[in-house]
Amino acid sequence: MATAMARTPAASHAAWRTCNVLPSVRRARTHCAASSEAVERPPSYEAQVLQALEVVIDPDLGASVVECGFVKDLRVNPEEGSVSFALELTTPACPVKEQFETEAKEAVMRLPWAKTVDVTMTAQPSSPGLGAGTPASLSKVSNIIAVSSCKGGVGKSTVAVNLAYSLQLMGAKVGILDADVYGPSLPTMVSPEKNLLEMEQETNLIKPVEFMGVKHCSFGFTGQGAAVMRGPMVSGLISQLLLSTDWGELDYLLIDFPPGTGDIQLTLCQSAPITGAVIVTTPQNLAFIDVAKGIKMFAKLAVPCMAVVENMSWFEGDGKRYFPFGKGSGDRIVEDFSIPHIFRMPIVPELSLSSDSGLPLVLSQPSGDVARAFGDIGAAVVRESAKLKRAVKNAVRYDSELNALVVKIPGKNEEFLLHPPDVRRNDRSASSVDEWTGKQLVKPSDIPESIRPESVQPLGNYAVQITWDDGFNQVAPFTQLEEMERLIPPRGYKFEPKEELDASSARKILESAEAIKQK
Numbered sequence: 001m002a003t004a005m006a007r008t009p010a011a012s013h014a015a016w017r018t019c020n021v022l023p024s025v026r027r028a029r030t031h032c033a034a035s036s037e038a039v040e041r042p043p044s045y046e047a048q049v050l051q052a053l054e055v056v057i058d059p060d061l062g063a064s065v066v067e068c069g070f071v072k073d074l075r076v077n078p079e080e081g082s083v084s085f086a087l088e089l090t091t092p093a094c095p096v097k098e099q100f101e102t103e104a105k106e107a108v109m110r111l112p113w114a115k116t117v118d119v120t121m122t123a124q125p126s127s128p129g130l131g132a133g134t135p136a137s138l139s140k141v142s143n144i145i146a147v148s149s150c151k152g153g154v155g156k157s158t159v160a161v162n163l164a165y166s167l168q169l170m171g172a173k174v175g176i177l178d179a180d181v182y183g184p185s186l187p188t189m190v191s192p193e194k195n196l197l198e199m200e201q202e203t204n205l206i207k208p209v210e211f212m213g214v215k216h217c218s219f220g221f222t223g224q225g226a227a228v229m230r231g232p233m234v235s236g237l238i239s240q241l242l243l244s245t246d247w248g249e250l251d252y253l254l255i256d257f258p259p260g261t262g263d264i265q266l267t268l269c270q271s272a273p274i275t276g277a278v279i280v281t282t283p284q285n286l287a288f289i290d291v292a293k294g295i296k297m298f299a300k301l302a303v304p305c306m307a308v309v310e311n312m313s314w315f316e317g318d319g320k321r322y323f324p325f326g327k328g329s330g331d332r333i334v335e336d337f338s339i340p341h342i343f344r345m346p347i348v349p350e351l352s353l354s355s356d357s358g359l360p361l362v363l364s365q366p367s368g369d370v371a372r373a374f375g376d377i378g379a380a381v382v383r384e385s386a387k388l389k390r391a392v393k394n395a396v397r398y399d400s401e402l403n404a405l406v407v408k409i410p411g412k413n414e415e416f417l418l419h420p421p422d423v424r425r426n427d428r429s430a431s432s433v434d435e436w437t438g439k440q441l442v443k444p445s446d447i448p449e450s451i452r453p454e455s456v457q458p459l460g461n462y463a464v465q466i467t468w469d470d471g472f473n474q475v476a477p478f479t480q481l482e483e484m485e486r487l488i489p490p491r492g493y494k495f496e497p498k499e500e501l502d503a504s505s506a507r508k509i510l511e512s513a514e515a516i517k518q519k
Contacts, residue, residue, distance in 0.1 A: 001444050002328050002475060020299035023142070033430055039421075041445070045076040045078045045113075046074055046076055046341060048111055049074060049076060049083055049085070049108055049111070050066050050071065050074070052055045052107045052108050052110060053065055053066050053107055054066050054067075055103075055106065055107050056100060056103045056107055058070075058096075058100075058106050059096065059170070060383040060384075060386055060387050061386060061390055063389065065087060065100065065104065065419070069088075070087050070088055070089060070100075071085055071086075071087065071088075072085065072086040072087075072088045072122070073085055073086045073120075074381065076373075077479075078113060079117070080116075081113050081114055081115030081116070081142070082115065082116045082117075083108050083114055083116070083117065083118070084118040084119075084120070085118075085119065085120070086119070086122050087100055087101070087104060087119060087120070087121055087122070088122045088123065088124055089121070089122070089123050089124070089125055090123070090124055090386050090389075091142070091172060091273055091382055091386065092170070092171035092172055092173075092251065092364065092384050093124035093167050093170035093171050093172035093251060093252075094123070094382060095170070095377065095378075095379035095382055097381065098304075099123050100121070101119050101121055104117075104119050105117045105119055105387065105484075108396075123171070123184055123408070134272070134273060135243045135271070135272060137243050137244060137245055137246060137247060138242075138243070138247060138253070138272055140247070140248060140249040140384075141175075141247055141249075141250045141253045141261075142248065142250065142251050142252070143192050143251065143252050143253070143256065143275040143276075143385045143389070144253045144254075144272055144273065144274045144275050145253070145255070145274070145275060145276060145277070145278060145306075145381060146253050146254075146255050146257055146268070146269075146274050146276070146277040146278070146298070146303065147159060147160035147251055147254055147256050147257060147277070147278050147280065147295070147387070148164065148257040148265070148277055148278070148279060148280070148292065148294050148298075149257075149259060149279065149280040149281060149287075149290075150260060150261055150290045150291050150293055150294030150297075151259055151281070151286075151287055151291065152259040154280050154281055154282045154287060154311055154312070155280060155282075155311040155312060155345075156257075156259075156280040156311075157178070157180075157185035157186075157189065157256050157273075158189070158311075158351060158352070158355050159228030159278070159280045159309050159345075159374075159377075160176060160232070160254055160364045161176065161185075161186070161189045161190065161255040161256075161355070161360050162351075162361060162370075162371075162374045163254065163374055163377055163378060163381070164176045164214050164254050165212065165214060165251075165360050165363055165374075166362050166374040166377065166378035167251070167252050167254075167361045167378045167381065168212075168214050169362065169366065169375075169380055170375070170379075170382070170383075172251040172252055173249055173251045173252075174213075174214045174215070174216035174250060174251065174252050174253075174254070175208060175214065175217070175247050175250045175252075175253045175254070176214070176215070176216055176217075176253070176256060177216060177218070177242055177245070177253065177254070177255045177256065178216070178217065178218035178219070178243060178256050178317055179216050179238050179241075179242075179255055179256055179257055179258055179264070179268060180256065180257075180258035180259075181219040181237055181238060181258075182258065184218045184219050184220030184221075185218075185220075185256070186218035186221070187218060187220035187221060187222055187254075188211075188220075188222075188355070188356065188358065189355045190211040190214075190216060190258050190358055190359075190360070191211065191358030191359065192209045192210060192211035192216065192358075193211075194209060195221055196209075196222070196223055197208060197209060197217065197221045197222055200246060201239045201247060202358075205242075205245060205246040206241070206244050206245040206246065207245075207246055208245055208246070208247065210220050212363060215244075215247060215248070215250070217241055217245045218241075219237065219241065224476060227399075229502040235263045235264050235267040237266075238264060238267060238268060239267055239268075239271050239332050242255070242268065242271055242272060243271060243272070246426075252385075255268060255274075257501060260295055261293050261297045265294075265297065266301070267361070269298070269303060270301070272437060273459065274303045275303075275385050275388060275406060276303065276304045276305065276306040276381075276384055276385060276388055277298050277303050277305045277306065277310045278306055278307050278308075278309060278381065279294065279295060279302070279305055279307070279309070279333065279339070279470060280308075280309045280311055281308060281309070281310055281311065281329055281330060281333065282310065282311055282312050282313075282325055282329065283310060283312075283313055283323065283325040283326050283327055283328065283329045283330065284325050284326060284329060285326075285328075285329060285430070286330055287328040287329055288333060291329075291333060292333070292336070292337075294334070295337050295339075299337075302386075302478075303506045304329040304410075304411070305327060305337065305339045306340070306341065306381055306384040306385070307339065307340070307341035307342065307343060307380045307381065307384070308333050308334055308339050308341070308342045308343070308382060309342075309343050309345060309377060310329065310330030310332050310344045310345065311343060311345045311452055312324075312325065312343055312345070312346075312347050313330070313344035313346060313347075314344065314346050314347065315347040315348075316346070317339050317498070324347075328346065330344065332343050340380075340384065341377075341380045341384075343373065343376060343377050343380075345370075345373060346369075346370075348361075348370055350365065350368075350370070351370055359512070362374050362375075374414075380441065388410065391408075391410035391411070391492060392410050392458040393458055394408065395407065395408055395410055395458065395464060395478065396408075396456050396464045396466075396476070396481070396519060397456060398420070398452075398453045399417075400452075402490075402493075403419065403420065404417040404419065404487055405417065405418040405419075405423060405453070405456075406419055406421070406495065407481050408495070409478050409481070409482060410478070415494065415495040416486045416487075417487035417488075417489055418481065418484055418485075418486060418487060419485075420451060420452060420453055420488055421447050421448070421449050421451050422484060422485060423466070423474075423476060423481070423484065424447050424451050424466075424468060424472070424474065425442070425444045425447050426476075426480060426484060427442070427474045428480070429475065431472075431475065451468055451469065451470065452468070452469045453466050453467065453468055453469070454467045454468065454469050455467045459475060462477055462478060462479075463475050463476055463477040463478060463519075464478075
């Protein structure tokens with residue numbers, strides 16, 4: 001990591017950063033300093049409501065509902081003491097939406113003039129959420145979750161299907177791809193009325209099978225049973241099923257990975273930007289060895305692991321809990337690879353019977369202990385997806401006042417500044433570097449110092465796509481940005497996301513209130 005030769009941004013930019021507030025607020029403060037009779041005006045009723053809502057914190061994002069931009073359509077009638085607004089969450093499957101609603105009502109009712117509070121819970125639309133470069137068939141999919149075990153016979157498909165329906169019961173739009181063409185499971189585990197995939201004539205896309213509100217795609221629904229073919233052919237077939245299916249708007253697309261860490265798994269990870277992975281294992285040490293290989297594969301492909309499900313962990317009999325396969329495998333995975341969640345699932349005969357009958361247990365027994373356990377797994381997936389997307393979205397941004405790219409690599413606390421022309425000069429695509437010889441095709445002098453990024457978009461969990469003002473599109477991996485020469489921040493500079501003038505209506509009102517108070 002080169003830091004010894006880091007440069008200092010222009011002095012004028014450094015001076016601006018010592019007063020990091022919006023223009024309207026800066027003018028207000030200047031007026032306040034010049035006036036000998038500054039009058040403090042009370043904040044508007046709308047601003048009072050928003051200030052009250054600042055205490056409602058999203059536990060996963062670590063910010064208030066106001067800061068996250070969740071507050072929408074705020075309306076206040078001070079004469080009647082009525083307040084109404086919507087809380088637009090990141091997903092309809094938010095596991096704490098009832099908590100948000102209760103806390104928001106209580107916070108606003110503490111205002112002395114508030115008599116009634118009406119809160120409407122909504123969710124952001126699910127399109128599009130996977131970033132730049134997403135294939136067209138996945139453009140309206142917000143999150144892709146890999147369910148993987150890397151070892152057969154641990155109940156991975158059972159976990160994948162019940163997790164999909166748990167998310168659907170939480171209010172999310174869900175689809176599931178059965179990526180095991182050698183032994184497809186979906187045709188056994190669900191019972192759709194139409195159990196054959198069809199091709200849409202107008203779009204030439206595969207129409208997924210639907211059952212109980214979830215979209216399904218599997219080679220088993222082609223009417224050909226299990227496939228008998230070589231690895232490269234299988235990889236191509238799976239890629240076609242994923243990318244040629246009309247998934248439509250989905251909050252979560254689950255991919256039931258086949259066992260192993262070969263070409264098929266690599267193809268899936270490279271075909272679409274996967275948000276994260278849920279690892280399914282059993283308590284035996286042998287399962288740990290295979291699962292560890294899979295986690296390392298995901299790490300190399302920049303796919304974070306969200307949770308570990310230790311399946312068939314225990315069973316109860318005669319009032320005692322027995323562990324037939326021992327203990328410790330799941331704990332070891334969590335400790336060795338810093339995975340945030342572990343869930344231990346019991347051996348329940350009904351779970352296997354329901355899978356064989358074509359009706360997932362979370363649907364046949366939605367209030368049972370197993371359904372609640374899968375609900376907890378679903379809640380963890382929702383939380384981790386939101387945190388990962390927020391981290392990637394804010395990983396790289398352009399500070400036009402400072403003329404620097406501000407970088408915070410997801411999963412790391414360090415933030416640093418990069419000189420935009422240097423980033424452009426470090427492009428490693430075929431347009432800049434000969435793929436065969438490694439010769440640099442674009443000289444540093446070919447890139448002017450005046451080059452500026454027009455937009456920065458996340459590209460999966462591993463890179464950003466930068467569109468420059470000369471029309472060039474560059475994919476910049478986080479690993480490459482970490483190795484570059486850095487700028488020295490100006491004195492007094494703080495690494496805080498700069499508020500844009502077109503921020504959420506809630507943030508605008510708070511900024512106006514702050515400006516009024518300074519007059």
